[in-house]
Amino acid sequence: MTDLEKMREKLQNQINYHNILYYQKSKPEISDAEYDELKKKLAAIEPEAYATQDSVGAPPDERFSKVEHQEPMLSLENAYDEQGVEKFLSKIKRFLIADEIEILCEPKIDGLSFSAIYEDGKFVKAATRGDGFVGEDVTHNVATIKGFPKFLQDVQGRLEVRGEIYISNSDFLKLNENNEFANPRNAAAGSLKQLNANITAKRPLRYFAYSLIGGIEKSQSEVLEKLEKLGFCVNEHRSLTSSLNGMLKFYNEIYDCRYNLDYDIDGIVYKVNDLVLQSRLGSTHKAPRSALAYKFSAIYAKTKLNKIFIQVGRTGVLTPVADLVPVNIGGVLVSRASLHNQDEIKRKDIREGDVVTIKRAGDVIPQIVKVDEGSRHTNMPEFVFPDICPECGSKVQIEGVAVRCPEEFNCKAQIVEKLKHFVSKDAFDIVGLGEKQIKFFYDLELIRQIPDIFILEERLKEFSLKEHHGWGEKSIANLLSAIQSRRVISLDRFIFSLGIRFIGQVVAELLANYYVSYDNWYNSMSSNDVELVGIDGIGEKVAESLKSFFSQERNIKMLNDLTAYLQILPVSSNSSDSFLNNKIIVFTGKLRAMSRGEAKVRAKVLGAKISSSLSTKTDYLIAGEDPGSKYKKAMELGVEILDEEQWNRLC
Ligand SMILES: [Zn+2]
Structure with a gap:
């Protein structure tokens, strides 16, 4: 079989598979747009295959005559x-x-x-x-x-x-x-x-x-x-x-x-x-x-914007969202679109009641592309962005394009969003504790902050949950055991789950790899001796955000309460006997044998921590050709310098 034939067969098999899911089982795994994409690919190889959609359908479901x-x-x-x-x-x-x-x-x-x-x-x-x-x-x-x-x-x-x-x-x-x-x-x-x-x-x-x-x-x-x-x-x-x-x-x-x-x-x-x-x-x-x-297009559609409402996120940012008359775009019924921020609404002059063109591509949140001004009724007022938080009533603060509610510890929306983030799949992954349950426990004052999750079992002993609709003995037991099973967690997940501004999964992993253990991270963060910006991949914004997080007494208390219930696993490296394990290294100059990117990856595999700035804490400076000022500084600081040949022998 030629490569082309193999590809053709693979595509046809995929299409057949999705046909069965779609026509027989009514449980599609992909969107119509993605399905069309498969068909288009097949059409490029076999033009007549694309002439009709649904041309094959699926054989009838065996359960029916x-x-x-x-x-x-x-x-x-x-x-x-x-x-x-x-x-x-x-x-x-x-x-x-x-x-x-x-x-x-x-x-x-x-x-x-x-x-x-x-x-x-x-x-x-x-x-x-x-x-x-x-x-x-x-x-x-x-x-x-x-x-x-x-x-x-x-x-x-x-x-x-x-x-x-x-x-x-x-x-x-x-x-x-x-x-x-x-x-x-x-x-x-x-x-x-x-x-x-x-x-x-x-x-x-x-x-x-x-x-x-x-x-x-x-x-x-x-x-x-x-x-x-x-x-x-x-x-x-x-x-x-x-x-x-x-x-x-x-x-x-x-x-x-x-x-x-x-x-x-x-x-x-x-x-x-x-x-x-x-x-x-x-x-x-x-x-x-x-x-x-x-x-019709599988990406664009026109619909009416009913209303603009404001969502308050985990970090307090007020985000305007468009509530739309539902319209099907590429197989998905769209009823919400993101409006990003105040400037976006002004720039596109979006008003409630407008007919708008929506774009939905891939898994991206649907966006408003433009307003059909011809269909606007006269005297439709401009949207006025609120100057108080719609959730807690506090006066908002303007930070660049962002409008924020400053009541980090008192605004229900922010607390609920933080809790949601904490239990989400990539964080603590606590099954059975969704938005509905979090709001429910919040209103009953059973969970008001993150550590409360781990004393829920204690609190429920004095509280009859079964009197509340939707809670059976089994669902309570399942939830408590899900919480119990998450008391051991890796450091990177732990850092990510705190929901600190600008700390996504990648940054959390960088921090975890750099600091290795929770205690080490915590001690470095709470001391003034923070050298964050030096860590490769971590910028000023992240450093500022961490500083601000650790400067709040309530966060420190929360961390201390929380970690008492947890076992946070340090970052284990398979490279514990490697020469570079846990060593802080800095690169300078051009390496001949490998790119800087590859060198960094190898260094990480060997357990090294890569920094972009030199200090007395730096263990080695890896110097390639034309090393520049870092070379001189390393000499002054007494940091050991490895040339490319020595570096190559190590990795
Ligand atoms: Zn608020």
């Missing part, structure tokens, strides 16, 4: 830009040798396709699309959907209705309180594909019908009218046009007002209106030639 579709349920060819739409229109005109063709434009509902069969007007069977040829029997489940017709007036023989089942955005937000589903469509799929239809009946499923097989209608617009007459829910938005401009106009109109719909659409569907022409056009093996889906 199979239903063979009399006519395959094909997916649609996709376009991602105006050129794609233009190409589609000119292609069908050429195919039919026609100058003008009527196109019906409809929103593309982002739900789950279904087919429903009626015999002499009686609903007899419903199926999912499955792989397009064979679907899953979901008759009992579909029968529970509110407003789904069981009997049709004046219908003889076999009639098949197709459409899309979905859950509205607002219903989804209510249903998904525990974040069980990635987006409304997954929730709809998970709700429909239940072996027990009673569960389906409890879910807020809705549907739109858009296609009819076995009728006498002559056009797609007549089909929609007929479906309405028969009592089906049919989407109200549609437009008949025969020009490219008309098609694009409909797309833009729907794109602009999409947030008002309360259900997900992921694009526009264009269909040749005349059903005779549709059948003349026929289909490729994957998609009908008579229809096209013009997909």
Whole structure:
């Protein structure tokens, strides 16, 4: 197999894997945008693979009976830009040798396709699309959907209705309180594909019908009218046009007002209106030639900003956040966007009630890219940034672009955020102590500061938690044992978990490696002899922040209380017998055999601590070519100097 073939196979396997998760299990592991990315990569190798999305689908779930579709349920060819739409229109005109063709434009509902069969007007069977040829029997489940017709007036023989089942955005937000589903469509799929239809009946499923097989209608617009007459829910938005401009106009109109719909659409569907022409056009093996889906961007969307509210973070910074009308971007329902700070709001002139363009890419927090000023109502006031903390009412302080609440030890929001950080996954990782529980214990005055976590067990002996909703004997026992199991912790995690400003994981690790033990770190920090800035990778800001933290008596007391409950493991180096272990070294000049970066990594592996400034504490100066002033200073201080040859022998 060539490399290209291997890559092709790998990509295809990945796509198949995600297809199964997505279509069969309704439990996707990746976002739609990431899925599209895989498909694009495959398309680069195998162009026809990208022509249609969902072209493969997945074989029907074995737990359900199979239903063979009399006519395959094909997916649609996709376009991602105006050129794609233009190409589609000119292609069908050429195919039919026609100058003008009527196109019906409809929103593309982002739900789950279904087919429903009626015999002499009686609903007899419903199926999912499955792989397009064979679907899953979901008759009992579909029968529970509110407003789904069981009997049709004046219908003889076999009639098949197709459409899309979905859950509205607002219903989804209510249903998904525990974040069980990635987006409304997954929730709809998970709700429909239940072996027990009673569960389906409890879910807020809705549907739109858009296609009819076995009728006498002559056009797609007549089909929609007929479906309405028969009592089906049919989407109200549609437009008949025969020009490219008309098609694009409909797309833009729907794109602009999409947030008002309360259900997900992921694009526009264009269909040749005349059903005779549709059948003349026929289909490729994957998609009908008579229809096209013009997909919305997976990164940008427009929506309305309801309100700007202020969050107070762990370090007291007031951050404005936009509360949005939920809109689906790349498979994720977005209802919040970061506004960063006061300046950002001013610079972009963002006001409550504005229609805004949101960008969501990867796992980055969604951002507001721009405001649609044309849609702003007159007299909409500018946003006024509060001058008191919305959480505790203290007067805020301005620090550059940041606005901060100074009440570090009294502001509930800051304390709760600090506690949240302390128990988070990369810190103490205490399972079962989330935001909800922290606020709960805070309000009961059981946990008011970090050390309280470790005396919770003591305190609960005089407190009956079981009287409070949501706490069973088992959940209490689980929480206490989770806390108990975290009493031993590595130094770097410990430092990180304190949530000191500017001390992230990387800096915490640098500090831990440099100071090796907690006592050593604590003693150095609380003495005046702090040489932090010398540590490689640690700047002025971090040093200032640590100084300020250790200058507060309450922090010192907190540390002393806390460490009494803990065993903090010193940094163990596998290099304890290395010559450089625990030695402080400084580099100067250019090394010939390796880059400075590589030399530093090797030194760290050997247990050395790297500093960027010389002092009497420095053990060795490693001097390469053209060493400069440090060389002279080392001589003056009496620091031992190693040349490159000596250094190379050591590592
Ligand atoms: Zn406050």
